[in-house]
Every structure is written in structure tokens, then in C-alpha cells.
Amino acid sequence: MTGFLCLCRAIEGSRENMEEIREWAEDPMYRDRLTGLYNYDGFLRAAQGQLDRGEGGAIAVLNIRQFKYINEMLGREKGDELLKFVAGAIVDGPKSIRVAGRAGSDVFYLYIDSTDGKQIVGEMDGFLHALTRSSIGVLGAFQMRAYCGVIVSRPKGEIPHYTLEQMLTRMMYALAKAREYSENKTWLFDAELHKEEQKEEDVILHMHAALRAKEFELYLQPKVDVSTGRLASAEALVRWRRDGRLLSPGLFIPIFDKTGFSFYLDRYMLQEVGKLIRGWRERGIAPIPVSVNQTKITFYNETYISYLKWIKETYGIPDGGMILEILESMAVDNLGEANRILDEARSLGYRISMDDFGSGYSSLNVLAKLKLDELKIDQTFLRNMGTEGKERIILQMIIDLSRRFGISTVVEGVETREQEALVRSMGCSLGQGYLYSRPLPAKEFMERFM
């Protein structure tokens, strides 16, 4: 109770715009007993009252970092003391804070009387730092840190304008962003960013069902011998058929990588390619090698090799019938382990290709250290091939070096006859690109090329 009294004194001693907190919080139904601030219901009522004035405003939510741990380490009593300390600091905090509440645990809600997002962030960041500095008084050696999500709603008729409910849900995205840091941090909700996040959430929500519903389709793009013009092999590329639209991998593969879902997609694609090759053989069509893109999480999974073995046996894949496309970034920090996996894959009859070489921090060292069958030179090489000739010298060197190591080369992104001629004159074996064909549905690919 002393904490509460203290707080009341603090309120009385401060400005008149906190009047409302005291007034409302005196009704026990809307009061948080520990801190004397509003409880969640009380906050909602008061914040709604502020928004109803029609001038727009902001809502913030504040969390204490590692609060559970502080509770556990220092005991519940200290935890409570800290909560009361934060409540008191809020009451004495920036003048723009009009209403404050606590929704249980360490979740504080604030109504801020401003629509200037930048200014609010600056003010809240300053407030959080002040909290940290003075928290030593409560926590001793520990320093409290906090993070904060903020959303601004402009007056009706302006953009963005939100209802209180919309503000509360959207603000949580800002809070989650702020949480990603380890310091004091205030994050302002950004509608544009939110659109991106919604797209991502949508992908995550649907990806598992999409796999079951077979919405992922196998497309093939030819790799062509640049000296004879003959089809040499093909690359399997995924497309996602969603609500009648065809999504390109750039829209979902990065999200799959982030969530670990690539593991399932990679297995699915290996199976689809397995079925394809078995189908060719059953129909008496001489199979061409097909390469499948592999991701890091798939590659280092302990069941990877046994899965490759299973694919090989189940679909009767001939040796060299399937190529695994890996990325340099998958292997560069872990050359020993990568080589061990590659050796096993190769002994099962798979061939190994390195994708997108030259797109990042490529090192020629990798060519010497990794056992590769094929090197795919990133399309940026052809894109950036200026008149200066430096790119050309590098490309020539990569092709020559690969040949010495017995690695065949594929240049990606061949779009014109001139590029093809250039690639051929440099002694590269294969080309892949729109000049020959865009990626095609597997059936169309067969009709056209096999």
C-alpha cells in the first residue's frame, strides 16, 4: 500500500495532465492494485476517451527486458518493487503521457498526446535511458533495460487513422521489433513495413498447407552446351500456385529459409524430380541430369545422406542423374564437414554444382578446397560485363581455373547471342538463360526439349 500512496503523492506533485490517472485509478475496478496505475480495462476506457476527442494520438506499450529472470534472480518482492518504480517514473515522465496503465506482469500501456512519431520515439528513448540510470537504486548492481512499441493515429480523414483496437494489435508488431535489440529501444509502427510483414505472415500461415495441397510446381530450365547448342541438363525451379497466381521463389524462399521450411520444400523438390526422372525412364525417354537447389538447413541435417539414398533407390535414379546445387555460403565456414557430406553424396551417385558463384564474397580458394563437378557463374557477371574488360579477365580466370580442376562451368543469365558467343569464346561449357528458354512447367519442357 505504501507504493500506492507514494505514487499518489507523486501524481499530486506533478502536472495536471496526469489528473485523469488519479481520478480513474481511484475506482478499484479500473485500478492496478500493485502500481496504482490503470489496469487494462481502465486504460482502454481512458485511452478511448482521449481518442474520442478526434485530434489523433499515440499509444505505446513498454516491456522490461528479462523481467522474468529478474523476478527469479532477485525474488518477487524486488520484481514488484521494480514495477512500482517504473510506474512512478512513468507518472513523472514525459509530459505528453496522458494515461498510463499496467496490463499485468511487466506490460505498461501509455496514451501519448502527440501525433509526431519521430518526436515520440526521441522522447521515449530518452525516458528509457533515464529509467535505466535510476533503476540502480532499486536493483543494485543490475540495470534495468526496456523496450517500447509505439503507434500513431492521425485525426479522422488523415492517413494513417486507426481505431483503438487496430492500434493495439498493430503496436505489437512494433514492440516485437523493439524486442529484437538488447538495449533500450523504441520502435515506431510503420504501415509500409507492416505490409511487408503481413505478406510474410501470410506465407508462413499457408506454407505447410500448400505443401500438402501440392501448390508447389516443378519448373525446368535448360542448361545448353554453348558450342553445339544441344540440351545438356536442366535445373529444377519451384513455383507456387496460389489462388490462381504463380509466385516466384524470390517471394517465398527467403521466408522459407528463415523459418526452416526450406527443409521440407527441398525434400519435396527432390521427390518431384525423382518422380520426373522415373517417369522418363518408364516411357523410354533418355533422362537428362536435373539439378535441384539445396539449402543450408537441408544440407546439414543429419538425415540428409540417408534421404538422398532413399531418393536414389525409390526412383531408380541413374548415377549422375541428379545434381545438387549448393551455395558457397553453405560451405565456406565449414569446409571439412561440407566436403564430408559432398563425398558421401557423390559416392551415392549425385553430382555437385556450386550455384551463383561470384555473387557474394566468392573466393577462388573454395574451388580448390571443395570437390565440385560444376560451377555456375552468377548472372551478374554477364550483366556487369562492361567494355573495360576487368570483369572479362576475372570470368576468364574462373573458367580456366575450373577447367584445370576438372570442373565444368555454366554461365547463368545468357540472354543474347552476343553473350552466348562471348561465353563460348571463353571456353565455358554450358549456358543457362532466357536465350534458350525461361523456366517452363515440366510437361512443356519435355514437349519442347526431349
Ligand code: C2E
Ligand atoms: P538460381 O538457382 O540461381 O536460379 C536461377 C534463377 O535465374 C531463376 O530464377 C531463373 O528463372 C533466373 N534466370 C534464368 N535465366 C535467366 C536470364 O536469362 N535472365 C534473368 N534475368 N534471369 C534468369 P527463379 O526461378 O526466380 O529462382 C530464384 C532463386 O530461387 C534460385 O536461384 C534459387 O536460389 C531459388 N530457388 C528456386 N527454386 C528453388 C527450389 O526448388 N528450392 C530451393 N531451395 N531454392 C529454389
Ligand code: MG
Ligand atoms: Mg540454382
Ligand code: MG
Ligand atoms: Mg544460380
